[in-house]
Amino acid sequence: MGSPLSFAGIGKRYGDVAALTDFSLDVAAGEFVTFLGPSGSGKTTALNILAGFIDPTEGEVAIDGVPITRLPSDKRNIGMVFQSYSLFPHMNVRDNVGFPLRMRGVVRARRDHLAEAALAMVRLEGFGDRKPHELSGGQRQRVAFARAVVFEPQVLLMDEPLGALDLKLREAMQDEIRQVQRRIGCTVIYVTHDQGEALAMSDRIVVMSGGRIAQVGTPAAIYDQPQNTFVARFVGETNLLPASVVEGELRLGSKVFAVPADGPGVGWQGSVALRPEHFARATAAGGQAISCTILDVAFHGGSFRYVAESPEFGRLIFQEQRGQGHEPLAPGQATALGFSMDKAVFLNG
Template identity: 50%
Template sequence: MTALHDFSLAVESGEFITILGSSGSGKTTALNALAGFMPVSSGDIRIGGRSVTNLPPERRELGMVFQNYSLFPHMSVAENVAFPLKMRGTARKDIDGRVKRALHAVQLEAYRARMPRELSGGQQQRVAIARAIVFEPPVLLMDEPLGALDLKLREALQFEIKSIQHQLGCTVVYVTHDQREALAMSDRIVVLRDGHIAQVGTPLDMYDQPRSRFVAQFIGQTNLFPADLGSAGQISIPGLGISWTDARPATRSVPYFISVRPEHLTRRPGRDGDVRIDATLDEAIFLGDVIDFSARHSSGTAIHFREPRIASAPRLQRGDTVSLAFSPGDAALVPDL
């Protein structure tokens, strides 16, 4: 069985690139092949212009951070971090300084004498990061490193990992199934689907300009409406009884959908060129800074919209009629791929 198909990707020096996909998409396979833990049946892997395809993991000079930390329980924090240096034969007089710098980068200098069992999950993960960067690798591989942590700690460590990367200037290849994490941390995202690359782009491109129905659904929340393409750029959503003109090119060889993000559907007064939809409110979910709404068009089509929480705004109740609008420029035309 082939886990990856025609996987071709160039990563720039100093770039933070995330491989994003659901379980079984091939993202961990890609990382393991890069690390040397899994052979490739064809193709070449090059780091800094040098082919490493046939080199064992220890000769690729890559830092690696796993989800399960993989710390040595019988070693102190400092000893864990020093281990890669000792394995590389680094002079003893240089080891302590490097360990100190690595622990400073992850804000754990005061914990150097502690054992892993004396640390929280977040602290253990930071030790794992320090161990991966202590020998200053040009490329740092991270396999779901925050997956076992609670939400607030994940968000805090996202900032720390980005800060460490900027300090070191290293290249990071990061694997996750969490699309919010990918959007927050990446310079570019690679979306994998069944071993194929579905799209590569910046977080902004992925969110605003998805190239397929799959990517539009996978990255963030969206409303997807089956669309008809008419002549002269005419686009209509028959189920909602709305249409407008769009100059973007599209082929009629596959079905198309219109993707509208919930925050682009608003209750603002009508503006020239806006597309308007009337619906009945079903539910409202309070999320602190924003409120998510679920409504339904008279055709039965579900519509989701999102608004910032404003204390002075009148509260919507279930059964209220809402008039929503979006700009055609905020709607993505995506093929059913």
């Protein structure tokens, strides 16, 4: 099994610029944790500090309770997979996979045996004698993955490893990485800016912004209960409706609702966040339904994604599953959208 991993008060500064601030996180053995955020959010900085490629300005990193912050990268027993594959072009696949074992002094026969076993694990039996240029992008990524786990590292780091692959292959590799990770039980730190990838693969997601942790949670918790407007906007699509609580009533524009039992108190002002799938066509405008006009329609196979314009709330996005008993809406068509306040998330600011 992989070992527990901890970041304690990690900071990294480049002159006056803070690339990472007060980064503290505990990762359980065998957990798949994704660092998710836009460019410049600090996710790769945190990964590189764990890998030993850069030194933190402050704080400590430990694996299984043992500080590793001052250990050189080759002494940390960490595997790493890069987007660029980083395979040796002059070596065949077997020797590429066995290279970490060679660096650890494993004899040829033993490392060839372990390399073949790792290739079988990623469904590349019989590819050992090929050179990297003879493989597809997905096959090269599998080789890189096999090389990263062949020496049974305590922690496996993956830095946007699927970014160069097309959509279908990327989805297939997501499934494969998770299956292999569960089989070998290693701890994984995965870096991506792709929210769909993070939601599909992770046990927990660390959403990052401006060098800080914005929220940590399971994919469902991050999606269903974002803690701030940045997370609500960055992870999935959302609609933010200005709202306030006045005289014991929740007010969204001209709409008035009862304040939920766990809702905000009197005097609160902020936003109500509603995901596109939380809207549904209402039988009529007025009351608590939102009148709007359809601007655009996108077909997504099992669903339709609509962009609408509301005189009161501006641009809205809602999603509707096919087969709901009515025809799809069309651009220019007027409609009304209803929603349940049970699905709403209340955000400050």
